[in-house]
Amino acid sequence: MKLLRIIAATFLAVSTLAAFTTSSSNAAGTYSISCKNDAYGMQLGTGYTDQAYVYNADFGAGGSGLSGAQISGQYLIGGPNSGHQQAYVGNDCIYAGAADTNGTAVVAGDVARLAVNAIVGAVSNRIDMAYAAQNASASATGLTFSNQADGVSMSANNMVAGLSFWGDYGNSNIENTQTFTGVRLDSNRYDGDASSYSIGVDKTFGKALIGIVVSGVSTDFKTTFNDGTYKQDVDTYGIYLAYKTSMLQIDIGFGQGDTTVNTTRRDLGNDKTITGKTTGDVEYSNARVAANFTRGMFTIVPSIAYRTMDIDLNAFTDTRPSDLAADIIGDGYLFTTSNTTITTTDDAIAAQTVESETMSVGLTVAANLGKMVPYIDLSYDSEDTTAATYKTEVGPDGNNSELTPSNSSSSVKVGGGLNFNLSSHISGGIRGGWVTGRDDWTESYVGANLRVGF
Numbered sequence: 030m031k032l033l034r035i036i037a038a039t040f041l042a043v044s045t046l047a048a049f050t051t052s053s054s055n056a057a058g059t060y061s062i063s064c065k066n067d068a069y070g071m072q073l074g075t076g077y078t079d080q081a082y083v084y085n086a087d088f089g090a091g092g093s094g095l096s097g098a099q100i101s102g103q104y105l106i107g108g109p110n111s112g113h114q115q116a117y118v119g120n121d122c123i124y125a126g127a128a129d130t131n132g133t134a135v136v137a138g139d140v141a142r143l144a145v146n147a148i149v150g151a152v153s154n155r156i157d158m159a160y161a162a163q164n165a166s167a168s169a170t171g172l173t174f175s176n177q178a179d180g181v182s183m184s185a186n187n188m189v190a191g192l193s194f195w196g197d198y199g200n201s202n203i204e205n206t207q208t209f210t211g212v213r214l215d216s217n218r219y220d221g222d223a224s225s226y227s228i229g230v231d232k233t234f235g236k237a238l239i240g241i242v243v244s245g246v247s248t249d250f251k252t253t254f255n256d257g258t259y260k261q262d263v264d265t266y267g268i269y270l271a272y273k274t275s276m277l278q279i280d281i282g283f284g285q286g287d288t289t290v291n292t293t294r295r296d297l298g299n300d301k302t303i304t305g306k307t308t309g310d311v312e313y314s315n316a317r318v319a320a321n322f323t324r325g326m327f328t329i330v331p332s333i334a335y336r337t338m339d340i341d342l343n344a345f346t347d348t349r350p351s352d353l354a355a356d357i358i359g360d361g362y363l364f365t366t367s368n369t370t371i372t373t374t375d376d377a378i379a380a381q382t383v384e385s386e387t388m389s390v391g392l393t394v395a396a397n398l399g400k401m402v403p404y405i406d407l408s409y410d411s412e413d414t415t416a417a418t419y420k421t422e423v424g425p426d427g428n429n430s431e432l433t434p435s436n437s438s439s440s441v442k443v444g445g446g447l448n449f450n451l452s453s454h455i456s457g458g459i460r461g462g463w464v465t466g467r468d469d470w471t472e473s474y475v476g477a478n479l480r481v482g483f
Contacts, residue, residue: 061298061299061300061352061356063298063299063349063350063351063352063373064122064129064298064349065296065298065349065373065374065375065376066298066352066371066372066373122297122298123422124213124422125212125213125297125420125422126419126420126421126422126431127215127216127217127254127419127420127434128212128213128215128254128255128256128297129255129420130254130255130418130419131255131292131294131305131347131376131378132250132252132255132257132258132259132292132294133342133378133381134381134417134418134419135217135219135254135417135418135419136219136248136250136259136261136417137261137290137340137342137383137415138383138385138414138415138416139203139385139414139417140223140246140263140383141338141339141340141383141384141385141414141415142338142385142387142412142414143201143246143248144223144225144246144311144313144340145313145315145337145338145385145387146336146387147223147227147244147246148225148227148242148244148246148267148284148313149282149315149334150199151197151199151227151244152227152240152267152269152282152315153317153334154197155195155197155227155229155231155240155242156238156269156271156280158195159233159238160273160278192230192231193230193232193240194228194229195229195231196226196227196229197225197226197227197228198224198225198226199224199225199226200224201222201224201472201474202221202222202472202473202474203220203221203222203470203471204219204220204470204471204472205217205218205219205220205435205469205470206218206469206470207432207435207469208430208432209254211430212253212254212255212256212295212297213297214430214431215254215419215422215430215431215432216254216432217254217417217432217434217435218253218254219250219252219253219254219259220250220251220253221248221249221250221251221259222248223246223247223248223249224246224247225244225245225247226244227242227243227244228242228243228244229241229242229243229269236272236273236274237270237272238270238272239268239269239270239271240268240270241266241269242266242267242268242269242284243264243265243266244265244266244267244284244286245262245263246262246264247261247262247263248262252294254419255294255295256294256295257292257293257294257295257302257303258291258292258293259290259291259292260290260291260292261288261289261290262289263286263287263288263311264286264287264311265284265285265286265311265313266284266285266286267282267283267284267285267313268282268283268284269281270282276322277319277320277321278317278319278320278321279317280316280317281314281315281316282313282314282315282316283313283315284312285310285311285312285313286310286311287308287309287310288308288309288311288340288342289306289307289308289309290305290306290308290309290342291304291305291306292304292305292306293305294347296349296350296373299350299352299356301349303347303348303349303350304347305345305346305348305378306345307342307343307378308342308343309340309341309343311338311339311341312338313337313338313339314336314337315335315336315337316335316336317333317334318333318334319332319333320332326396326398327394327395327396328393328394329392329393329394330393330394330395331390331391331392332389332390332391332392332393333390333391334391335387335388335389336386336389337384337385337386337387338384338385339382339383339384340382340383340384341380341382342380342382343380344378344379344380345378346375346376347375347376347377348375349374349375349376350373351371351372352371352372352373353371354371357371383414383415384413384414384415385412385413385414386412386413386414387412387413388410388412389408389409389410389411390409391406391407391408391409391442392406392407392408393405393406393407400451401447401448401449402447402448402450403446403447403448404445404446404447405444406442406444406446406460406462407441407442408441408442409440410439410440410441411438411439412437412439413438414437416434416436417434417435418434435469436468437467437468437469437470438468439466439467440465441464442462442463442464442465443463443465444460444462444463444474445460445462446459446460447459447460459475460474460475461473
């Protein structure tokens with residue numbers, strides 16, 4: 030019997046080691062055991078192959094010649110019996126760096142960037158439209174040249190006691206393009222969309238404008254790097270002020286709010302879904318200075334803009350479903366009916382603060398063709414956005430496919446559009462463009478705006 034147990038244990042060790050050397054990126058769930066099952070302590074200790082236990086229902090004290098803990102039904106591979114080599118329960122979780130990381134560590138920084146761009150973009154567009162409405166005529170003079178990247182906007186000026194009400198909606202499609210070949214070969218690849226709305230009310234006082242705005246941003250991403258999803262909602266309220274002279278326009282804004290995050294990812298051991306949820310606080314601010322130069326039919330608007338957003342995410346728990354004894358592969362070698370381990374340990378995700386800070390230098394050039402005003406819109410953005418991070422692997426796997434998380438520092442926006450003025454009461458425009466130069470990132474947009482004056 031002892032010889033049979035040694036042969037069985039050795040066969041298990043050789044088989045798992047062979048599977049490990051053949052591929053470290055094969056399908057997960059070799060033994061259907063959660064990465065946080067107590068059994069995975071066998072290989073996640075020092076050297077993570079120092080020792081492992083194989084359970085055998087037929088093992089007993091009678092005639093075994095063993096004593097102590099071994100008589101309880103444990104046969105030790107490695108450690109004191111190092112002659113029997115070492116064994117893995119499975120290699121599904123050992124090399125799961127990015128794949129074993131909650132999405133907040135990878136995605137939250139980019140969400141801060143997308144959110145502040147959407148909120149500030151909506152407000153900036155409204156300010157431009159408000160000043161344009163003061164000077165607009167049937168000849169299209171004073172039409173807005175917005176650098177907003179997406180959305181449909183509408184405003185109604187001077188409706189009640191000089192107040193103006195406006196709304197804005199936008200949508201962006203983005204993709205992190207970092208190379209991805211397998212869920213256990215580190216990458217921070219993800220893609221999805223972000224939608225936003227803003228509703229505001231403001232009033233002009235001569236050359237000054239003051240308003241309040243309520244905004245919401247919703248993101249919905251597929252997180253390829255951990256075979257999961259990431260959804261974050263950002264809700265804010267803020268105030269904005271602007272002042273315009275014959276040549277210069279200055280505006281500032283600030284606001285605060287809250288956010289909720291829902292994440293899922295795959296437990297590479299048992300293929301079940303890990304879920305997490307947290308909340309947080311949001312603050313943002315922005316400032317912009319623009320100049321307006323007219324040369325014949327052309328209008329040139331250079332600008333410098335600054336915007337920043339901080340998101341403080343609270344600590345939370347990633348909940349791992351417990352294993353099912355009936356699903357565990359290897360029963361009789363790894364476990365018996367009486368000592369199968371099905372309890373898993375949830376993951377504690379620490380609180381973190383993410384930030385996106387951007388300085389933009391832009392230039393808009395428009396041609397006044399009467400009721401139609403085509404324009405081009407260019408900007409260079411220098412940013413400091415919290416970079417993606419993910420867990421380090423438990424041990425090196427000798428694979429060269431692992432990639433450093435993305436960390437963008439600058440980008441260029443190239444866009445253009447056509448503004449129109451149908452009458453003194455109705456004007457708007459269509460636009461499109463793309464963002465280039467940002468590391469591992471693609472972003473394109475199309476949109477329209479509409480202003481209705483009364």
